[in-house]
Amino acid sequence: MGIAIQNDIQDRASAIAEVSGGVSQWLAETAALLALLQQTIEHVQPNQQAAPEVRQLIAQLPALVRQCRAQVPTPEMVQTWVRVVMDASDRAPL
Numbered sequence: 001m002g003i004a005i006q007n008d009i010q011d012r013a014s015a016i017a018e019v020s021g022g023v024s025q026w027l028a029e030t031a032a033l034l035a036l037l038q039q040t041i042e043h044v045q046p047n048q049q050a051a052p053e054v055r056q057l058i059a060q061l062p063a064l065v066r067q068c069r070a071q072v073p074t075p076e077m078v079q080t081w082v083r084v085v086m087d088a089s090d091r092a093p094l
Helices: 002-041 052-070 075-091
Strands: none
Touching: 002 052, 002 075
């Protein structure tokens, strides 16, 4: 029975690593996209005929994107989240 438990633990660790690795990769790609978006919109000049509200929004966009980038979870945070979700699903009744 000890070997079966050890195999279950290894399978679980492998599943956590696989899922959190995939999510972390996706988040890294999303953060890179946000960085590119931020860099691009920092150089946008609104049309002179744009409404004041539009001009104000365009001025605020780089800071908003920067805030989004700051909130991207780290790989460690993702791994913890995946582990917690898996633990909760193991305890959920069928």
